[in-house]
């Protein structure tokens with residue numbers, strides 16, 4: 001369990017990072033925000049192949065009990081997708097899905113942006129491109145994903161198609177890990193700023209854990225609010241202050257804070 005301090009985002013990162021152990025969070029005043037793919041669960045070959053194991057379910061339940069109202073998930077997945085993978089475990093937390101374009105909290109229930117009509121035409125083109133080239137099309141509540149992890153050589157064509165469709169249909173283009181997405185506007189920083197307004201999070205210091213470029217807004221928001229971002233994965237330019245090597249390291253970190261009295 002190592003929490004590694006990072007250099008400012010604009011500088012080239014120089015190893016080795018400074019190890020901080022135990023984690024520098026004041027556990028009685030902290031709020032924890034977790035990204036999903038690549039953070040709570042390891043990346044898999046396709047969106048549906050992700051494994052939510054018992055250790056994660058137990059950890060989420062324990063976090064919900066230990067930090068009631070002070071833990072949230074902020075994901076690029078739709079809330080519908082998170083529910084299907086996490087079941088009742090997702091309902092124990094505030095959740096922001098679709099890169100912040102939808103939220104579910106005990107106070108406000110499910111609040112979502114409208115699905116733009118133009119998404120249908122764009123989604124059809126993504127699906128046709130995926131079918132023709134052996135890629136994976138992912139239908140989402142407020143977006144459409146095109147995955148090329150199984151055929152990375154298609155990245156330039158997939159991105160070019162996404163750029164054309166985003167321009168034509170007025171959709172937001174979101175790059176991701178081996179994927180490109182067309183979606184409604186929203187960002188994880190705004191989601192964090194909204195979720196932390198909940199009465200249960202009042203006065204807390206936010207820590208945002210994430211791995212992907214879409215998590216950078218969350219890192220910045222956490223830092224601006226006096227907390228910090230924690231990058232999961234290899235060192236890279238980032239707004240995160242700390243870094244953990246991988247999903248396993250985060251799981252260990254969570255286990256450690258749950259053991260702390």
Ligand SMILES: O=P(O)(O)OC[C@H]1O[C@H](O[C@H]2O[C@H](CO)[C@@H](O)[C@H](O)[C@H]2O)[C@H](O)[C@@H](O)[C@@H]1O
Nearest residue numbers: 036037043044045046047075076077177178179
């Ligand atoms: O914000 P997140 O919770 O991290 O979601 C980001 C995207 O994650 C998923 O795609 C990624 O994970 C897949 C499963 O491991 C992997 O196959 C893919 O290559 C990754 O990009 C998800 O499918 C997307 O909808 C999310 O936007």
